[in-house]
Amino acid sequence: MLKAVKVGVPRELKDNEYRVAITPAGVRELVVCGHDVMIEHDAGRGSSIGDDEYRRAGATIVPDPDTVFGEADLVLKVKEPVPEEFPRLRRGSILFTYLHLAASEEVTRALIDSGVTGVAYETVELDDGSLPLLAPMSEVAGRMAPQVGAVTLEREHGGRGVLLGGVSGVRPARVVVIGCGMAGQNAAWIAQGMEAEVVVLDRNINKLRDIDRIHQGKILTLASNRLTVEEAVISADLVIGAVLVPGARAPRLVTEEVVKEMRPGAVLVDISIDQGGCFETSHMTTHSDPTYVVHDVVHYCVGNMPGAVPHTSTYALTNATLEYVVALANKGLIDAVREDPALAKGVNVHAGHVTYEPVAEAHGLNAVPLADVL
Numbered sequence: 001m002l003k004a005v006k007v008g009v010p011r012e013l014k015d016n017e018y019r020v021a022i023t024p025a026g027v028r029e030l031v032v033c034g035h036d037v038m039i040e041h042d043a044g045r046g047s048s049i050g051d052d053e054y055r056r057a058g059a060t061i062v063p064d065p066d067t068v069f070g071e072a073d074l075v076l077k078v079k080e081p082v083p084e085e086f087p088r089l090r091r092g093s094i095l096f097t098y099l100h101l102a103a104s105e106e107v108t109r110a111l112i113d114s115g116v117t118g119v120a121y122e123t124v125e126l127d128d129g130s131l132p133l134l135a136p137m138s139e140v141a142g143r144m145a146p147q148v149g150a151v152t153l154e155r156e157h158g159g160r161g162v163l164l165g166g167v168s169g170v171r172p173a174r175v176v177v178i179g180c181g182m183a184g185q186n187a188a189w190i191a192q193g194m195e196a197e198v199v200v201l202d203r204n205i206n207k208l209r210d211i212d213r214i215h216q217g218k219i220l221t222l223a224s225n226r227l228t229v230e231e232a233v234i235s236a237d238l239v240i241g242a243v244l245v246p247g248a249r250a251p252r253l254v255t256e257e258v259v260k261e262m263r264p265g266a267v268l269v270d271i272s273i274d275q276g277g278c279f280e281t282s283h284m285t286t287h288s289d290p291t292y293v294v295h296d297v298v299h300y301c302v303g304n305m306p307g308a309v310p311h312t313s314t315y316a317l318t319n320a321t322l323e324y325v326v327a328l329a330n331k332g333l334i335d336a337v338r339e340d341p342a343l344a345k346g347v348n349v350h351a352g353h354v355t356y357e358p359v360a361e362a363h364g365l366n367a368v369p370l371a372d373v374l
């Protein structure tokens, strides 16, 4: 017989965060397993999911975050807690969310002091090194890139006035995608679907083989090296940067000199900006002021692209988190992490100890092996 667990979902408080950590489908899964789900009033509003939808799926709607954090054994969030939430964190409860603790000593300290168990979406890692709870956001950003690129190419938005798909008898836009991972392959796919002329570059030839096999020549693949990148970028109407070197700053593959040689009104979308960007002229922008111009080239460098489409992003994120949420609720922390090494890597802080080495290193603390503190 399973022990019923109380699962709580507060409304996100971080500026401009409209996602929510569960969908009605997730509520139903947990309720069928015998758990109680509490959702803070209006938590889904930013993602266009109403309280009634959660109620119909079996959740209880509660009026305030104190009830959620105070009563839940497992709290699901999207972003790391903000200072207003620190006093609500409780020893003995689990907080499952994006934490990015290496980037914030303040949040790390708050988690340590509270004694809560902090499980980070971004450090859940499969055997092959892939990050299943980051991938959905790369997929969203990749699919958005041709869409924002197409609008930015319009004259009124500073672009060179080229219609992405062209029309009969007129060349379409040439879209160059650098990096053919989760974000890049989705960007290429959507751009090709919009009937642009699409070129993708990667230094991993196997990724290019996959593109050839799937798209059968409709997307041109090129091995990434300095000269090929330069030539492709200079001839492009829209360049989408989607490279990642795990654990490192994004490589700057396009220098300012090359940007100078691009066509006036060409557009760069730097998806990799959250890792520093792959164009020398990139700097982070926001949804409220997404573009700027350098050497007549329009740059779009929004660091949280999925934030523009919170409904889709919420569903994409929670589709990926749900199996881990159900495992934590059904098995409890100890059995869930013992049976799943990928989830064990997600545990960053437990009972006042940092258990994830890179976070401890970032703040000059000693990491304690998870097995020693469970």
Ligand SMILES: NC(=O)c1ccc[n+]([C@@H]2O[C@H](COP(=O)([O-])OP(=O)(O)OC[C@H]3O[C@@H](n4cnc5c(N)ncnc54)[C@H](O)[C@@H]3O)[C@@H](O)[C@H]2O)c1
Residues within 6 Å of the ligand: 134, 135, 137, 138, 139, 141, 178, 179, 180, 181, 182, 183, 184, 201, 202, 203, 204, 207, 224, 242, 243, 244, 245, 250, 251, 253, 270, 271, 272, 273, 274, 275, 302, 303, 304, 305, 306
């Ligand atoms: N801006 C946003 O809102 C947003 C949202 C989600 C993800 N991202 C970022 O998008 C980037 C891509 O993420 P992903 O999940 O697609 O990563 P991924 O690991 O799936 O793919 C990265 C690809 O880059 C390739 N690459 C590395 N060095 C290269 C080089 N020199 N030339 C060509 N290709 C090279 C790799 O071989 C790999 O195929 C990351 O920096 C990620 O953080 C940004």
